[in-house]
Structures are given as structure tokens and as C-alpha cells.
Amino acid sequence: MRFTHLYIETNYAMNGSNIRIKELVKQAVQYKYGSLSITDPRLYGVIKFYKECTKQGIKPLIGLQIIVEGIQAEHTNKLLLYAKNNEGYQNILSIASFSSHHPITLQELKTHKQGLIGIVLTDESELYKAYQNNQKNMIGEFKEFLKTHLDHSYISLSMDTQLNQDLQNEFHQVAVPKVSYLHKEDARVSVVLKQIFGQKTDGFLQSGSDQYFKSQEDILAEYKLYPKALERTEEIANMCDVTIDFNTQHLPSYPLKTNVSSKDYLYALAHKGLEKRLKGQKVDKEAYIKRINFELSVIDSMGYNDYFLIVWDFVKYAKKRKYLVGPGRGSAAASLVSYCLGITNVDSLEFDLVFERFLNPERITLPDIDMDLPDDKRDDIISYVRDLYGMNRVSSICTFGTFLSKSAIRDTARILEIEGILLNEILKETASYNNITEMIEQSSTIQNIINQQEKAKELLTIAAKIEGLHRHVSTHAAGIIVTEDVMTKHTAVQPGLLDMFQTQYEAKDLEELGLLKIDFLGLRNLTSIDKIIDLIEEQEGERIDIYKIPLHDQKTFDLLKRVETTGVFQLESKGMRSLIGQMQIDSFEDIVTILALFRPGPMENIPSYIKRRNKEEDITYPHQIIEEVLKSTNGIIIYQEQIIQIASLFAGYSLGEADLLRRAVSKKQESVLMKERSHFIEKARLLGRDDDTSNEIYDYIVKFSNYGFNRAHSVAYGFVAYWMAYLKANYAKYYLKSLLSMTIGSEIKTKEYIELHNFKVLPEGI
Secondary structure (H helix, E strand, O other): OOOOOOOEOOHHHOOOOOOOHHHHHHHHHHOOOOEEEEOOOOOOOHHHHHHHHHHOOOEEEEEEEEEEEOOOOOOEEEEEEEEOOHHHHHHHHHHHHHHOOOOEOHHHHHHOOOOEEEEEOHHHOHHHHHHHOOOOHHHHHHHHHHHHHOOEEEEEOOOOHHHHHHHOOOOOEEOOOOEOEOOHHHHHHHHHHHHHOOOOOOOHHHHOOOOEOOOHHHHHHHOOOOHHHHHHHHHHHHHOOOOOOOOOOOOOOOOOOOOOOHHHHHHHHHHHHHHHHHOOOOOOHHHHHHHHHHHHHHHHHOOOHHHHHHHHHHHHHHHHOOOOOOOOOHHHHHOHHHHHHOOOOOOOOOOOOOHHHOOEOOEOOOOOOOEEEEOOOHHHHHHHHHHHHOOOOEEEEEEEEEOOHHHHHHHHHHHHOOOHHHHHHHHHHHOOOOOHHHHHHHOHHHHHHHHHOHHHHHHHHHHHHHOOOEEEEEEEEEEEEEOOOOHHHOOOEEEOOOOOEEEOOOHHHHHHOOOEEEEEEEEHHHHHHHHHHHHHHHHHOOOOOHHHOOOOOHHHHHHHHOOOOOOOOOOOOHHHHHHHHHHOOOOHHHHHHHHHHOOOOHHHHHHHHHHHHOOOOOOOOOOHHHHHHHHHHOOOOOEHHHHHHHHHHHHOOOHHHHHHHHHHHHOOOHHHHHHHHHHHHHHHHHOOOOHHHHHHHHHHHHHHOOOOEOHHHHHHHHHHHHHHHHHHHHOHHHHHHHHHHHOOOOHHHHHHHHHHHOOOOOOOOO
């Protein structure tokens, strides 16, 4: 006989369980379980649980614990629901959504019962209360309740042995011991966690002291008097068979008011935008037309026409309301189509940006257009999207706060009633270590404390196991999901911000399910720029179009050479100011370069770059083609796009294939590196390259693959940095007024800005 655990709470329940999904599945493999369930009160961990189980060859049972209205008005019942099939999974998504608002009504359960298996937890039901009150007539009513409201119904074995005997002929009983921690020795951790979450634990100390994940042999021995219940438990596991699809994209359609297709509408908008962008410019128009048509063909072949229209539409809304939309962010700035639609403000041909870094026809992934918006206008734009597509199709995304070292120690200390000097000594020591376990193992101070204070040992032992667990649910800082149909076809939802729903799946899970995520990022610097422009118009009668200011303003570069970059986006940190002083910036391209260089990894190239810039070090290239690509950066790979271009020019890769190479070698896996090296050399031979040079260039690519920065992002953020520097250089008093307004509440920052800019603050009224 086999057994399947049907009542497992993971840490995603955030009610006292310390079970991490990977550790749970690993333990299940060791115990040779064939199937495993998850039954949290929300579905937060379902996708991770499903993927980990299938990866390890275990059948996942998708479950949910709910509170349901009772037959009698004053009562409720606690149920475990399981998806028998995909229809049942859809109904669990709906019920989990209702459950986030209120106890499930009998009608809601009845309406969504198809494909569901239900287990009433007997000891937490009105049946148990009726039995205690000797209301035998309740048995018949309860049987009818189960028959009417569930496709397949069972009740759990009770802790009351007599009740089990009385009910065994009336109901299908199953063995569902609750599991809320992984190992027997974790009982104390679970008690502390429950108390941290504000739960009473008196009863738990008796009834829950063995709620750990037991082996099949232990369970079968424990329930040997109930063979039928054990059989039915496995019967449920065998009935369940859910398949979650991770291979289909569910992109919404843009609501067009005419019969024109989204493909044709996007084509017309893009070409109209191109004409507008190129008007009066002396450029190779044919090159732009060729590029935009190529991009449009890729966008269409990947099925993303509607996606671009959706983003274009809300950007248009923002600009009509005179909101300052950021010039671009990430690899989306490499798209000429985005530029022509007004989504970005970066001419990808002018700045030599590679479209395949954004959308690669040889690697089908969802596009990622993240939008920077003034932080005081962001909510209005999200509300516009919500109203346009409907509340049932637009949702914010859940995320989770976790117990960090200090919070784990503080919360555990509160429950153990430890405070004062001892607690402060322990907390002080955490700053020097990555986690509590490392601190216990390596800190002589902590080891001395543990040896002298038994209470401190208990505190740190428990806190170490709590660290990293989920502490609370929160809202993703920027992400919004837009679906083609109702949200609950894909994820359960719960109440969120801005009169919106919030998903019960995290961002990564949603993207793996093929849903569209758009990041609406509130950027304080855009708000500041907007306010400066308003001040200038108010005082000077001049409205500046920040998108059209000249990129060769001498006052701006004089200010940068003086390193007066306090308050300037991306350029005000101490380390950045030092680099600016060394570089003596004199062009917009220098700003782009400095933003790419001043990152972990690329920073290692700064000394060599500066020496080469100042002609203190020779610039050498392994091949003439490399010189063509790296001349602008003094022979050093700074951008990811340069790696793509080198592979394309030297070895004949398509740009899409070259991007795949860049991604592959950045992983630094030996087997991958060897495979890609062979491929690189073979392709280079076709162009007549010798193997020695090919190996040298491949090594060069591998060496710098982790150092290259996304040039498209650097160019886009270079604009924001330049805009702020331009306003500071040309409209100092308005710039400083805005800067000080942004620091209201921070005496330190206010004092710093006043002293750095050497101006007097007059009393009010003077």
C-alpha cells in the first residue's frame, strides 16, 4: 500500500509553516513518494510547486484550503479542495479568488464544483459540532450538502476515535495528517513562527507537535487501524491529473475601432511616425525604411503587433496629458519601431543599436518594454489601462517580503522575550555576515555568546531557520499584467491597489505562463524635470521641449567638466564623480560610455580605458574587424552589442545568432563554451579566417561577455542624465528650487545641496 500526503502547508501560507518547496520535494524523493500535494490558503506557491514536482518525477496535486459557509448560518466548514483535472484547476483559480475576499458561499462552491475533489476537515466542521451536541439529524443534512456541492467528497479522520467509528458507514473517510514543518526537530521553529504571525499556539503544542513530513512507512503504521481511509487517500491522488501549459502565449488584443488588422495598423503608424521623425533630416532614408520593415516583419512573425499597439496607446495617452515619458529603458530602446511610435526617444540607427538584442527572431521570448514615467503620474496611466481593458483583465502582481537576518532575530527574540544588551550585541554582529548561519559558524563573538547564554543559542538556531522565509505579501513595484481574457483563467487574484486585483502568482510564474507583463516605473527624476520645465514656463514664458534640446550644449559639458553633478540622474555618486573628473566629458557619447562603465564588472576596465583615452596606453586589436567595432571605445568591449557585432562581422553570424552566442558564453559553463567555440571556428573558416585568430577572438568574447553592458539602456538613460545636466547648466535657479523641493524632510540632504551650490537661503517674505 502507498500513501500520499494531502494536507501540506508550505511557507507560502505564512501562518507557521517553515516548509520550502524545493526542500519538501527533495524530501519526498528521498521517501519515494509518487505524488505530493500543496494545500495553502492561497495559491502563491502553486507554479513553483508544480514545476519542481514535475522536474523531480513526482505527480503534483494542486490543492487549496478554504472556509465554506455552513448549512446553519452561524457555522462554517474547513475544506481541502483538489483539482481532479484542468477544469478543476480552473475552478480552483476562481474559488481561491473568491476566498481572498470572504468565506466561500455555498452557491460559489456549487457553481464551481466541476472537476473538484473535496475533503471536509471533520474536526473543523459543523458536523463535529453537531456530534458534540448530539444532533444526529445533522448527519443526513451534511451528506446532502456534500453530494450537492462537490463532485467527489470525503471527510477526514477525526482525532475523536468514537466519532470515526460512528461516521465510517455514513461517509468516505480519508487520512489527511496535517504537515506544517519538514523535520520533527522543527516543531519549535513552527511554534515561534505561528506566534510571530499572531496565532495562538496552546492547542498546537498538543495536536500539532507532530505535524512534520513523515515517511510512507511511518504513516501506514500510524493509520494501520484505518486501511479503508488509507486506500481512499491514494484513490484521490490517483484521480488527480492536472497539466499546466507553459508553451502558449496569451497576449491581449488591442481594441481597434476599424476593421483593419493590428498588423496593418501598426505598419501604418510606424511609417507615419518614421516620416515625422526624419522630416528635415539629412539621413539615408532607405536605411531607415529597410530597418523599420525588418523590425515590423519580426514583430509580426512573433505575434507582437497588438503588444506594440497597447504600449503605444498608453504612451500616447500620457503624452496627450503632457506627462514626461522617459526616453526608453533596457533593450527596447534598440527598436526603431518603438522610436517611430513615440514609445522611446532613441534613434537606434543613429546610436548603432542592435534590434536583435531586444527581439531575437531566433529566440522566441516575450518582448520587454519597460516604461519610465513621472512617479506622480504613474498611477493615472495604470488606471487608464485598467479602465480600457477592464478590471478582470488588468492586475498588479504579488511579491513577497522575507525575513532578513535582523528581522528574523528581532521577531524571534520578541517571542522568546530576549531584549536589551544581549539582543543588541547579536544584531550588531549581523552586519559583517551574509546570513545568520555564516555568522554562527564564523563569528567568535557570537560563539562566545552562545557558549555563555543558552537562550542566545536557541534564539539564533530558530532565527537561522526562519531567515529567508516569506514574511508578508506585497505588491510588485512596477509590474502590471494584461490578459486576453479574464485574469482568473490564468491566475487566482486578490484585492490590490488602485481598485485593482492583484495576482496570486509572482511575476516570474506569470511570464512562464505566457502572460504579458508591462513595467510601469515611477521615476522621480522625470517628475523633477517636469517641474523644472513648468517653473521655467511660469517665470520665463518659455516652454522647453526636453526631447528636442541640442545634445552639444557647451554650458552642459562645461558643468560636467567641473563635475557639478549633484542631483544629476546617475551622475552624482562619489565614485561616478571621480570617474567624470578623470574622463573630462565633452560629448553625449561620453555620457553613454560612462554609464556603461560604472557598473560591477565593467568597472574593472576603467583604469585601462582612461589610460587609452589619455594616450598613456597603446590601443591594440586582435584583428582589423575588431578595430572597426571597438574603435569608439578605445579597443575595450564595453557594450553587449559589440560582442554581437564582432561575432557577426568576424564569423558570419546573423545578429540573432550572435545574440544567442553572447547569452551562451556569459554562462561560463565548460560544456557550453567548448560547443560554442567549435561552432564559432567552423563559421569563421567559411569566411577564410585562420583557427588561431578565431580562437583568440573567441577567447576575447568569452573574457568580456560578463563585462558588456546593454548599450541601448545606456543611451536611453544617458538622455535623462543629459537633460538634468542641461537644465542645471542653463536654468540653475529653477533646477535648484526643484532639487530642494524634492529633499523636503531631509535636513542632511537640504544642507548638503545648499552648501555644495553656495547660495543663500533668505527668510520668507524677503
